[in-house]
Amino acid sequence: MAARYVVVVGCGRLGSIIASTLSQQGDSVVVIDRNGSAFANLGAEFSGFTIAGDAAELAVLREAKIERADVVLAAADRDNLNLFVAQAAKELFGVRQVAARVFDPTREPIFEELDIATISPTMLGAEAFLTLLSEE
């Protein structure tokens, strides 16, 4: 697969794993986090760029050249920030593939209407537990 240009917002546990993995697979990756020390979470295999800044500021997203991104993954620890970034990526910058992590399942329905893929750790966790139980 051709190398993609990927912007990852949030460099906590989830964001850093995604960024490191994609970078290792040959994608060009830019990670944004408000907290510069979060970049320590990135693995040694990460060879992309990091930007310390608030992704709710469009200037920061522009600095990441988000308009050129093939993929934007909003994986910060706050639902609303992820939803903001995902919608900006889609509506303003015309990014084709956009996904947001959303912890609160009750927030999801309206964003499905807006054609933004949401990933809910809460629902995934619940399903995993229930599957485990049903296998007993």
Added chain:
Amino acid sequence: MRVLLVGSGKTVYFLAKRFESKNIHVTIVTSDQAEAFRFARDLKARVLVGDGTAPIMLRDGEASRADAMLALLPRDEDNLVTCQIAQRMFGVAHVVALVNDPGNIDLFHRLGIKATFSATDLLARLIEERTSLAEVMYLLPLAGGKAHVTEVLLPGDAPAVGRSVRDLSTPAGALIACVIRGEDVLVPSGATSLQAGDRLILISQPEDYGTFLRLLLGKHA
């Protein structure tokens, strides 16, 4: 009429007071417990403590009965999502968002939040208008900035002094709506002759504004 306020601080408090004085029913959702007690003590409003950006809190705040909701949180992303949830899940007719970063206003509009206000933007504009041009006072934008109203003082050596309105080559997107001369307010006709000290109320589209101003004021523009 019922209004739902999401946020905290003095702005929320004084807005609530003002709405109450007009017999508007106010509900406040704040995340600050101590403040919630003060609000409950000092206001007639119904006060809830919690994350106002969560659908469940908006439901408890009876968003579906609200005529309007104002999102006044310090983070733009929280105000965006709160307004979207109020609009889409609870059908609130009027949602208003505080936008801290003026650079985000366009995004809010494109995402369906038409009513936004930015304190940063308002203050910056006030200061710029007051300090850059003493002769020109910016009054208000119309139709979301597609035209605006300005007040202009004609100094004695302005090129428009002594000329009649019809002789000015006024751009198509601009007009002199009103002439204030001393105590008198005139609605100008083509024959009205402009005098030093006149205050002109202009309505113009942004693209014609500069040209029109130079035509009237010359070096003062």
